[in-house]
Amino acid sequence: MTTGAKVPETEVVPIASGRVAVRWRASPRARRISMRIDPRSGHVIITLPRGARRADGLALLRAHSAWVAAGLSRLPPRTELRHGGHVLLDGQSHEIHHAPEARRGVWLEDGRLHVSGAEEFIARRVMAWLRAQAAHLLPARLRLQAGQGGFHPTQVRLRDTRSRWGSCSSDGGIMLCWRLVMAPREVQHYIIAHELAHLRHMNHGPDFWQLVDQITPHRRQAEKWLHAHGAGLHRLGGA
Template sequence: MAQGAGQDNGLESVPIASGSVPVRWRVSARARRISMRIDPVAGHVVMTLPRAARRADGLALLRAHSGWVAAGLARLPPAAELRHGGHVLLDGQSREIVHCPEARRGAWLEEGRLHVSGAAEFISRRVMAYLRAQAQVLLPARLRLQAEASGLRPTQLRLRDTKSRWGSCSSDGSIMLCWRLVMAPQEVQHYIIAHELAHLRHMNHGPDFWLLVDQLTPHRRQAEKWLRANGASLHRLVG
């Protein structure tokens, strides 16, 4: 989809052949054509219109692909509720959320459960803050270990909240990882880090690249399978 700075016209329920679907309309000065995508985090369709485009043409495109839209939304996992008694993943392990309203410690792991202090309405925000903080500690440390073992040294690591990529490597040797990987099993993290380290030598996905990936990690097939089954659910967590 063409991306760019633009105007967000809010969320709207739009009827299509399969029923009504939530749609967020965007007008972008940089878009050259009408496009649409499904936002896996928010769980709605994003329609992007060039400045000169008519809304009616966007509706026509949406309705012409109503089957694709309905199937894409149906495939999204339900958004997890970060509340007392709910669960969240850390390193692939499910942690029960325990609300401790009288405590003053933010969020902390104790006896295998994630305890959260303060008012109930802040549970989701504090759980997400805890996960981000863990990502800031764990992912850079694991990247350093794998980089040292492989002899492949990135120039820097950036953690971002990306929706379509778990990682990337730029031509200047900088690696980006999605912070949400901290929720995935360590084998999955190992594979994604190995994947990006391999790009330091091969900036493509050719045979030599995949050969190097398989030399750097034994977890490729297992990790790809896990991400196909569970990756979208990591993006559905909000706080």
Template structure:
């Protein structure tokens, strides 16, 4: 079954502990077969380089089935965005309320996130609202911190990354995961400071961490929060 992502295909595969959904990912750049667990979907992604056989990928999967089962068991449950559920914005839990007769799209009022239109579109509309908030809030907060630190990123981009909350390229472009908008502002402040520090130190050496600690007082608190809750942000299904 195709999953709509180019050449990628989804397939349910039996392993010793039950079944897993494998996403086959052909790659012209890869030099060897590799395997990882996608924390958002819970799929096992197997990358096949040119000329590799699916049978070789299945052999890798079954040889490491215990590792796969353990990794999947550690994932938090997927969170659907639905009426009566909650979603985080700046670390604050907002109840999602369906307002089918309204014509206002999605709006925040009285600590609740109200969603108009058909119930089937709640997840899509809340997801779009969160991304829109991220597009406004995260770049503005990064630019403010950069100005305060006298640092000058070239540009800011938002993506839906799976393994990193942010990155800084050698040309000064900073990338942030849009899902950070759901984390507390102290966590955002730390991640932004971390990436800004890379504008001066493209490594994680002692000077880098000294600069991070000068740019934010929230490092320890944010790292603790991300260890406890970061995976849950990736398991939110915005449709």
């Protein structure tokens, strides 16, 4: 990673406000040391360019300890996928009910999400079910919305992104974060509209936003919801 002593991949570092988990990343392409908070894991990610030292990264961390503490304090608590917990689908909250004797996998019934099998597999099975729902629902909704507006994306992909809800590539491919399936339908509609608009405007200029507002009436409502609840979607499941 750097010259000198080997830098650990992760470690716990004391700062003025307490102790924080740090994840180190080497980047030969980086031009300077950078730092950000991973909203999913709660790690402080410090990126070191070629030749940078761990001591330099620690100096940056401690110089901005107040910023780090404030950012970590704003993270919502991690959602526990367990019996009696709750999970969102299309913005609707469903209580998780463990049904150990059942043989149906995971299914929705009477407003509850039932999970069969051993208790220690509840979280993994719920996450797999959510991903399957996303794979079924989000591409179909995007294609429907694209057809209604006369847009022609070349492909639709789902990923587990940490900082973007969607993206549009120069060749017309659209990516959506699968976790959007947990957000209300109005939020999904806005994110899809945002990426479809990029098929005609690969920027965020006035023409782009005018087109977004033509495609969806949910922009302001969705932005407000994502600001309040978006980070919580990333706090579901593993880091």
